[in-house]
Amino acid sequence: MSSEKNDVPAWELRFRAARVSLPDWADDAPDRSLYVSNTTGTYQVYAWDRATDRHRKATDRPHGTTDAVLSPDGEWIWWFDDTDGDEYGIWRRQPFTGGPDEVAVPGLGPSYEAGLALGRDGTVVVGRSTDEDGTTLHLLRPGAAEAVEIYRHAEYGGVGDLSHDGTLLAIDHTEHGDAMHNAIRVVATADGSTVAELDEVTGCAEPRGLACLGFAPVPGDSRLLLAHQRRGRWEPILWDPLTGAETELVLRTEDGRPLPGDVSAQWRPGARALLVEHEYEARSELFSYDLASGELTRVTTPRGTVVGASPRPDGTVEYLWSSAAEPSVVRSTTGDVVLRAPGAVPPGSVPVQDVWVDGPGGPVHALVQRPVGDGPFPTVFEVHGGPTHHDTDSFAAGPAAWLDHGFAVVRVNYRGSTGYGQAWTDALHERVGLIELEDIGAVRDWAVRSGLADPARLVLSGGSWGGYLTLLGLGVQPDSWSLGVAAVPVADYLTAYADEMEALRSLDRTLFGGTPDEVPERWAASSPLSYVERVKAPVYISAGVNDPRCPIRQIENYVDKLTDLGLPHEVYRYDAGHGSLVVDERIKQLRLELDFVKRHLKV
Incomplete structure (x- = not known):
């Protein structure tokens, strides 16, 4: 890949090129939209008036902002204000046309965000999560001075959706203690009383998850669109909490077969049809489903991945699409580009090759990209x-940058990954981390055996859970890897559990089958710190000092042990949370990783 003007390398141009998210429009004012863009070098929220094509930057924080919601009438922009990326903060709001920010819900202190629902009548439901209170949901009526608490539980949960008339609230919860399989409760907003409940975990031999996809967007319709796992994968279903009626949705391809993989959906305006989103084998596609006839019609999109789609009132669909070779763009089913970021389009990259490798738990799907030349x-x-x-x-x-520097890139959808059915996702239990490494190891052996990978120059790399698997892999499979590059990782699982946000503690308890006190041997077997003395490869670690997900203290414990053992390592700490929303910072981090790898592998 050649350099562009001013000798800026192609990999850096990809990071610097402006990009936009899929616009989110106001339900009752479809000309008013929000999107996120890095146009100024930091990811911020933008207001877009489609009628006048006026774009306005709505947030301007040094560490960036991405979490924002538009009120149904299009009058207010709600955005979540944390401190330096720590994800602990409050909701603020400002007029869509511009003006000062104000505290959106007076009387509520800072917390981790657990959902937000904005009703058409002005009713607001705010979800909060704190170490002290667990999950609490608070309802603010129009004109009321303060919000009132309508839900509380020690286990993690969150706001699902408000009905069109604001009288019903759907809650996603894990009161049963299984954070991988939510239950759904619908309560009356008048007094918080339970109207109906769907729980497919409690008392079930094989727990199945449920997810709230939204109430019908029309007056007088109490139907709730849900996703369920009753047949071992995610599929949509309609449920009326007032009557208990369930409507199965029979989704078949053009030749009459069920859609493989996971299926989600959202209401189309008018509630007479659904926009169906289908994920299968690392790619996605769209369909329209007519509720009266049961007809499923393909919405034509290019081969690749749709990371978001939005049905418009005029019948069109807007979607954000990309492939490994082609940068993302917001398109419409009209054939037009709906929204394009200013400036040059970033350079493309290399297409992926699909590889299936026999693993201990079944075939493992990997995406492989090869640089120019022979392996x-x-x-x-x-x-x-x-x-x-x-x-x-x-x-x-990121992967495109490694390809530019002559590296092959392999990405493995190990057991625990979504998109391959519930059994594949739920296989990640008790032997946490070790299961994924078995699958990664099988693909690693294939890569060497096939002639793709040089066994003396193999880099294990990843961020967040991928960073955790990197550090764990360097200790569990010390002879398999030449280097490790871990970003915002779990490094010392016991300390991470003590310091992380409650939502992740809940997930960890589910994955391990108990707390560190209840099953200490499982936690020890899955902690990178337990294997640090076996590490042979040089290690590079980057960490956000304000990270609530993979907190800095547990990373420092691991780094201190590397230092005590005299093992080669480098550490980069930066002032942000679980990653950075500043383009220059992202470029700096990748430049440091490239430099580390090239020095140690002498490439």
């Missing part, structure tokens, strides 16, 4: 975070 190549195994996430055929500046 075997120095190879970066870029491990995704989550763990309930998966790598896709979508554009990413």
Whole structure:
């Protein structure tokens, strides 16, 4: 990949190129939209009046802002204000047309965010999570001076959605203690009393998850769109909490087969149809589903990944699409580009190759990108975070940078990843981290055996959960890797559990089957700190000092142990949370990683 003007390398241009998110429009004012962009070098929220094509930067914080919601009438922008990326803060709001920010809900102190619902009548429900109170939901009526608490529980939960008339509130909760499989409760906003409940975990031999996808967007319709796992994968269903009626949605392809993989949906305006989003084998596609006829019609999109889609009142669909080779763009089913960031389009990259490798838990899907030339190549195994996430055929500046420098890139959708059915995701239990490494190890052996990867130049790399697997892998598989590059990782699991936000503690208890006091041997077996003395490869670690997800203290414990053992390592600490929203900072971090790897591998 050649350099561009001013000798700025292509990999850096990809980071610097302005990009935009999928616009989110106001339900009752569709000409008013919000989107997030890095146009100024930091990711901020922008207001877009489509009628006048006026764009206005709504937030301007040094560490960036991405969490924002537009009120149904389009009059107010709500945005979450934390401190330096620590995710602990309050909601503020400002007029869509501009004006000073104000505290959105007086009387509520800072917390971790647990959802927000804005009703058409002005009713507001704010979800909060704190170490002291667990999950609490607070309702603010129009004209009221303060919000009132309508829900509280020690286990993690969150706001689902408000009904069109504001009388019903759906709550996603994990009161049963299984943070991987939510239950749904619908309460009356008048007094917080329970109207109906769906729980497919309590008393069930095989727990199944539920997720709130939204109430019907029309007056007088109490139907709630949910996602369920009753057939071992995510599928949509309609449920009326007032009558208890459930409507199965039979989604079939053009040749009559069920859609494989995971399926989600959202209401189309008018509630007569759904926009169906289908994820399968690292790619996605869209369909429209007519509720009266049961007809499923494909919405034509290019091969790749749709990371978000929005059905408009005029019948069109806007979607954000990309592939590994082509940068993202907001498109419409009209064929037009809906929203394009100013400036040059970032350079493209290399398409992915699909590889399936036999693993101990079944076939493992990996996405492989090869640089120019003949192998075997120095190879970066870029491990995704989550763990309930998966790598896709979508554009990413990080892998493209490694390719530019002559590295092959391999991304593994190990057990625990989404997009391959519930059994694959739920396989991650008790032997946390070790299961994923078995799958990564199987793909690593294939990469060497096939001639793709040079066994003397193998880099294990990742961020968040991927950073955790990197550090764990360097200790559990010390002879398999030449270097490790871990960003915002879990390094000392016991200390991480003590310091992290409650939502992640809840997930950890589910993954391990208990607390560190209840099953200490499982926690010790899955902590990178337990294996640090076996590490042979040089280690590079980057960490945000304000990170509530992978807190800095547990990383310092691991680094101190590396130092005591005299093991080669480098550490970069930066003033942000779980990653940075500042483009220059992202470039600096990748430049440091590239420099570390090139020095140690002599490439």
